[in-house]
Amino acid sequence: MKHLFFSAVLLTGSLATTAQTGWNIGDRAAFGHSWTVGNKPDNAKRQFHPTFEIGRTATYQFTDVAGIGFGTFFSSQGTGFKYENSGNRAIARTNYIKVPVFASFNFGDAAQRVRPRLTIGPSVQFLVGGKTFLKTEEDAFAGVYSTRALNTKIDVGGNASLGLNIRVFDGFYLNHEINYYHGFVEQKPNNPSETPSFTNRNLTMSLGMQINSQAMRKWKGKMMKMHKR
Template sequence: MKNCIILLLTLTLGLSQAFAQENVSIGPIAGVSLANLHGDVINTDTKAGLTIGAFYNYSSKTGFGFSGQLLYTQLGAQTLNKTAELNLNYIQAPLLFTFFFGRYGDRLRPKLFVGPSLNFLVSAKDKNGNNINGDSNSRVYNVFDLGITGGAGLNYELTRKVWLNFDVRYGVGLLDVTKDPNTSVQNRNFGINLGLSFPLGTYDKKSGRLRTR
């Protein structure tokens, strides 16, 4: 697993350098996460949660781009009768390879994206906010989850180089979220997000430096 993570990070950094020709931007992002669990679970239903964080974008005239994000996302599930909840709160780092449709310079740019997501568990709580993850010697849930995120969206230029970013995405966890060797449970979530991107500068391929505004 460690080698897999290193390979993903190496590939991400290499491709982001290739795509990072211009239009480097950063900004905040917020949205709603509709989460559930998949696997050896019964009688669970979708639970709404918050997503909030920040992102940076690289884009190029060819239409290819890259987005690195750092998000706080509330995952988990609730019972069908909505009397109990499992709130798994993560710091997520999606590394998204993006393709923009339309022509460079268009005010409206549809996009598709996909990439790995590195997810780090912050807390596991019940409906009343009580800790249900045990102590440091008896954890119930794994601290790390590797996922895949894909989706589509629109970028709309509000003013010169200030863009409204809208997307819908679906995330699939690849690892068991629990430490129980007799079960296998994975995260699933559907997200709707809005962000604002502001210009940071231009990446110079020759010098390998970012020229900030």
Template sequence: MKNCIILLITLTLSLSQAFAQENVSIGPIAGVSFANFHGSASKTEVKPGLTIGAFYNYSSKKGFGFSGQILYTQLGAKILDKTNEINLNYVQVPLLFTYFFGQYGDRLRPKVFLGPSLNFLVSAKDINGNNINGDSNSRVYNVFDLGLTGGLGLNYELTRKIWLNFDVRYGLGLLDVTKDSNSNIQNRNFGINLGLSFPLGTYDKKSGRLRTR
């Protein structure tokens, strides 16, 4: 976990330098996630859950951008003919490369995005809220999951430099979420999210500094 956090910080700082962006904004995001498993899991059904968090956006006049997000997302699946649930609750850190269509200054900007997601397991519970992850000596689920997130959406300027952000996304887990060597189960989910971005400042290409408002 420590190495993953260090990697995340290093990658985020590197991307901040690499993208000489003019616009920087932050804001809250919330939505719904429709999750399930894929792999060797059998007879599981889609389970709805909550997504809530915050994001940090870069955007440029050329249309390219980057978004770093911190989300609390409820994944997992319904099991046993929908009579029970596996609720895997994660802190997710998607690092999304974005391309905006249209012209800089347009009030409506469609977008597409793709990038990795670092996912840290917070808890694993059944439908009644009981812990299903064992104790510290016998964990059932892995604490870390690496995923790939892609999607599309649009940003609409409500008023000067305050934007409504809407997106639909698909998340695909790349690692086995369990510690059972006889299984191979990955997360997957479809999400619908809505956010509100507020200007933070302007990134200066020459100095490499952020001029805040």
């Protein structure tokens, strides 16, 4: 009985060290391609438009599988077109402060070092900068700030990401994900007679990290002990 009791205690302790429950704070950086839907000129082709975002998330894991969280990001988006007849390029850079709210799911056994991860939820973003301009073949360009070019200053959409949650050590995790954003709000320019309205899209790959609140407390405790010495 004693052996069974000690085995159960050791097993419980092992499961506790791999648990990801409680608050998890992390940072994330993403890079990819963004585009718009609804404003593509007939005589133009879409071009790769680099998009990136960087920020911080906080997730509360109710269990080793499910949690809910939110984040704050600086997100640079937009679109690019190249006119077939002239070679001129139209580029619209839009910068947002993005606030996503999401449900988080980690699949597989909590003791596994690598687990599939899914997040999904809504997002609101506020236009704070950027520039919309036309660039000629001679690299001459003229433009206007996106905050002035757009009458719509808020976008609401949906986020979904799929990737891997990697336990580096107990309480510290890396997240590698593919992320998709789908804007729902029609973005209306200040001159609708010349430029049609559109909605935002982007697809990115991200690298992030998360640290569990329990691990943070243990680390702070060790640092305090070292200072006392």
